[in-house]
Amino acid sequence: MTAATRTGVTWRARLFRRPSPGQVVTVVLLLVLGGLWIYPFAWLVSASLKSSPEIFGRGLDLLPEQPVWENYARxxxxxxxxxxxxxxxxxxxxxxxxxxxxxxxxxxxxxxxxxxxxxxxxxxxxxxxxxxxxxxxxxxxxxxxxxxxxxxxxxxxxxxxxxxxxxxxxxxxxxxxxxxxxxxxxxxxxxxxxxxxxxxxxxxxxxxxxxxxxxxxxxxxxxxxxxxxxxxxxxxxxxxxxxxxxxxxxxxxxxxxxxxxxxxxxxxxxxxxxxxxxxxxxxxxxxxxxx
Amino acid sequence: MTTTIRRRERPSVAASRDGGRRGLLSRLRQDWWIYLFLLPTVLGYGAYTVYPLLASWWFAFLDWPGFATAGTFVGVENFERLIGDDLFWNAFWNSIVFLVFAVPLRVGLALVLALVLNRKKTPFKGFFRTLFFLPVVTTGAIVGVVFTLLLDASGPVSLALVWSGLIDSPANFAANAGTSLYAGIAVWVWKWLGITLIYWLAALQTIPQVVHEAAMIDGAGAWAEFRHVTMPLLVPFLVIITLIDTVAAFNVFDLMQTLTGGGPSFSSEVIEIFIFRTAFQATVPQLGYASAAAVLFGLLTMAFAIAQALGMRWARGRTGAA
Missing domain, CATH: 1.10.3720.10 (MetI-like)
Known part of the structure; x- marks a missing residue:
């Protein structure tokens, strides 16, 4: 889409011009909020590949020790x-x-x-x-x-x-x-x-x-x-x-x-x-x- | 041959061209195919929407212990019992509290996000829009189940809050009578924010770029521009978006039933769960009693819809005058 490429260009131009502090804050806030939106999905996929005790036993670690594909078969x-x-x-x-x-x-x-x-x-x-x-x-x-x-x-x-x-x-x-x-x-x-x-x-x-x-x-x-x-x-x-x-x-x-x-x-x-x-x-x- | 085409114009015009007003009967005979086209909708809509709308009122006056039996007419007894039923009022107020907190949160947060994502300077706009929209397409009942795990006292939400020092000891907000309803509100806003964001972005697109440029030339800051230029233009959209989200807040059965089941001890039981429990989960189903609750629920929804339709008319009149 032309609109998308146009904003892409202005954004790149702005990067070289060094973004304003307000912009940095906006992006950081968006990323934090975006993280809240994506995390449940990431957690779900990770939990589906762990063993049941592992899900609640390993704190916030998302990576399973070894993917348990058997969960899906079950x-x-x-x-x-x-x-x-x-x-x-x-x-x-x-x-x-x-x-x-x-x-x-x-x-x-x-x-x-x-x-x-x-x-x-x-x-x-x-x-x-x-x-x-x-x-x-x-x-x-x-x-x-x-x-x-x-x-x-x-x-x-x-x-x-x-x-x-x-x-x-x-x-x-x-x-x-x-x-x-x-x-x-x-x-x-x-x-x-x-x-x-x-x-x-x-x-x-x-x-x-x-x-x-x-x-x-x-x-x-x-x-x-x-x-x-x-x-x-x-x-x-x-x-x-x-x-x-x-x-x-x-x-x-x-x-x-x-x-x-x-x-x-x-x-x-x-x-x-x-x-x-x-x-x-x-x-x-x-x-x-x-x- | 061309009469059907001509009839698309105003009936009076068609009538004068035909050289006289056609009788209703001949109109019906000529338009038979139109009614054939409408038949599936009229039958289906009649049976599955209009009939339920009316039948609920009849059912509400019955003592009716199951679909296999015939109900007996008991007059307004169901309504009298409902008015004295603390659990009904508990569910009623839970639905209202849900609405009062969840709708402004969803509409307001979505507006702020839309304003940010509508700015030319914001990078990765498409990516963020997709991200926030993702939960919208997912199944509410499954989101509810997944969040029972996420919110578990030894689950990630509790761990993260303890780790960041916001709470002292692990807690499950969905299983605590004081917080379960609010946990439901939070998950509901998380799930549906993306669609309201799309509504707002569509609304913002209707504001011409010229308006923004004019405000810039006048030296208006971002806040002044929003307060005096953008916001007045958004008022009609605010009303319609609030209406859509309000009706959505009355349809939260899937999420609440799977997240908390209305518990603990009815603390998050909304009206729909009350109806479902009374009609389908009791050992002796109370279909008449549940119908009476449904009828009151329908009236409540309608009252909100009418209030907002009036609000919309008011907003339109105001912007029209300005």
Whole structure:
């Protein structure tokens, strides 16, 4: 990016000019604060490679005497994080697909067309925008129980993706509203129907929004805790990583190194996706707020 | 053929072009495909958001000992019991204390950081931004578990504090009734600061560079510039960011449940944990009672949201007048 190189140049120029004391103080404070932010991650990785007594026995020393890779094997197979991982993956992918399809379809007609009931729909969206999850969990569980979907992947996916997620719908609506109407006119002259226009022309054009919605929903579904916890209370085989982690505490409370290894396994996918798509992550969130 | 396109304009315009107001029924028939597009959202949203919103109110008037049984209507008994329930009020006030300390800390600290990271002179801006954002993408429940280890009396936080002389003897702040709620607040701010930082950086980008240069030419120092130029421009953002973070502070179940479980002896039990415990962890589930608590919790959230929406309108009006 040009902006980045430009600041890089001025910074280098400033180094030769000798930084002011205020600047040195700023950088030192930033580094100390940054250290507080990175330390828990460093400690976690180090703990996952130590033996359990070593974790609390060696003071602040981060380096293990000898890396104990066996911790990872134990968490993965013995404790069942392999299953939890697959469950989380299935639930996350299902939720992301559901949210993208549903919000793109609704966002398209909300952004581009007038129809009877539109104001009512938007009104309902706004009223329910800030509904806390602690409020809805009991009726959602009861509904899922009625549908005989408790203890299934589908039940969790519907619970996470079928309701809520208004931000995604509004992001699509805002984007589609700005596209020129000639797009539809031309496509219609070519004989395309509503569905062809949406899937062949509109949805591909909206890929920046789709990317944003995928990222935000992925984060939400991978990290969510309350709903999968409640839905899997009587079905251990369906636990997600987040739920499995707390079960670990209850059942093997002193296997700290196994716990640390399990935490690393659970966090690696989100952190990896974040590192690869960093700029997109930050832009998504900044963009969603500006809307 | 082109009627659908034309309808994008104001309805009145479309109506006059069609040579008369179209009946609702013919509109509905012509727009069938629009409703088909909306169907997944209407069904899903109706069942998983609107229904829970309304059903909670009904459930709140039931004595309902489990999903397998039918509840019996008991009137306002649940609410009467709640008002006399010390544990409910304990959870209620814990949620408020959490909000009152955590939100200003998160919003304020993020603003200071954003101002520093927005300055041209600050080196490694991108690196620091990434660093502070890292905990945001991590799983709250796992962060909670990991911090139980970090905060352990023989863990690194306690060791570092003893070593630096800030405390005399090893302590576990998450397991002490006097400090557990504040330990939760600290971890919550650590986890979520990065996202508020991004909000503030986005807000600061809306202030044109010209404004900064004009202030420089007028000889304003950094503080004067912030106080009289930057801050007034940031007020509308302050309101919306505070609103977002306030709602977030009402959704702390994952972190608090895994970090302290609400303990020791309910000292850090927030409303969500109270609801969860009453509905799902009791030997005899009290779904009606928990729903009544949820309804009051919903009203509390809504009150804060409305207060801040009014604040936003006020702020907009003020900047519009200035």
């Amino acid at each position: 968490a993965w197979t013995e404790v069942g994080f392999a299953t939890y991982f697959v469950n989380t993956l299935v639930i996350t992918v299902g939720t992301v697909l559901l949210v993208v399809v549903r919000s793109a379809l609704a966002g398209y007609v909300l952004g581009r067309y007038d129809f009877a009931g539109k104001k009512l729909l938007i009104g309902v969206f706004l009223v329910t925008f800030f509904l806390p999850e602690g409020y809805t969990i009991i009726p959602i569980t009861q509904l899922t129980d009625q549908l005989s979907l408790l203890n299934t992947h589908a039940g969790v996916i519907l619970g996470l993706g079928a309701g809520g997620q208004i931000a995604s719908t509004l992001l699509y609506a805002g984007y589609f509203r700005r596209l020129p109407k000639e797009l539809e006119e031309t496509a219609r002259l070519d004989g395309a129907g509503h569905f062809t226009i949406f899937f062949r022309v509109m949805l591909p054009l909206a890929w920046p929004i789709t990317a944003t919605v995928v990222i935000l929903t992925f984060l939400y579904a991978w990290n969510v805790y309350l709903l999968p916890l409640v839905f899997t209370l009587s079905e251990p085989g369906l636990r997600t990583l987040a739920v499995g982690m707390t079960v670990f505490v209850g059942e093997r409370g002193t296997d700290w190194s196994g716990m640390a290894a399990a935490a690393v396994i659970s966090l690696i996918p989100v952190i990896a996706v974040f590192v690869v798509l960093q700029r997109k992550f930050v832009d998504s969130i900044a963009g969603a707020v500006k809307q």
